[in-house]
Amino acid sequence: MPFIFKHSTDALLPFLQETAQHIKNNLPEGIGEIMMHKSKFVLTELCTNGIKHAGVPQSSFEITVDAGYLTILRKDNGVPFNLEPKQKEQQLLKSETRSDVTLAEDDINRLIMQRINNQTVCFFVEEVPALGKKANPTLVEHFGFIIICRSCSSFTYSRLPSGENVFSVSIPLT
């Protein structure tokens, strides 16, 4: 049964509490606190993303535990994620082999979008090793997708032909 999230900050905490209870009830025994933290981070950011960007009143969430993974799907019929960021699009089209687009980069993390097919992309984060002891490191101020990537093993977005947006996040049960 899907969970419905009304795109409002007032609905956020009750939604996180409801879904945390659902996850707790469905996790195998022995799965620890860190797993609960990661699922909370992911749910928080998927909800926040919906509030900020979806442009529709609500999203639906499906949360399942199966085959060693907690999988969270967020679906809505709102504004699509931009699969072809402007400047990077040119690089992407010119290249025959490269399908990665850097969405954000600072002295700590590099957020990359990788095209899987014409309706699906995945996101991942690379650590930037050169932070060192810089007094004034360059730092991005947008962390939503970075938090999700760092909490999971797979994060994808699909824009289905029906117009539905589907964000899918898989967190290994450890």
Add this chain to the structure above:
Amino acid sequence: MILETKTLGNILAATITQPEANLTNAEQFKHEMLTLINEGNLRIALNFAQVSYIDSSFLGAMVSSLKYALGKGGEIYLTDLKKDITELLRLIRMDKVFKVYDSINNVPAA
């Protein structure tokens, strides 16, 4: 006001009074932080004891405040973080950027 402040020696202790540090109060938090820095408070210890979760918007406001403070030769310390917030900072490597302490008592004297 999101922040309650108290001067302790040469550090300004600023307690976040909201349990939910998220996109609803991120801009207000940033405004208050920048005001404090502009008033000459260059060492600020942010107390998270009352905060049950933070989201990416609030994190962005924290980083923006830190960059502003660093640009003026200042520093922002984070104290009294709950376990999951500490874990979040570690996950996204912000523990390499902010100086994190168990409590303000552990923040070194300048």
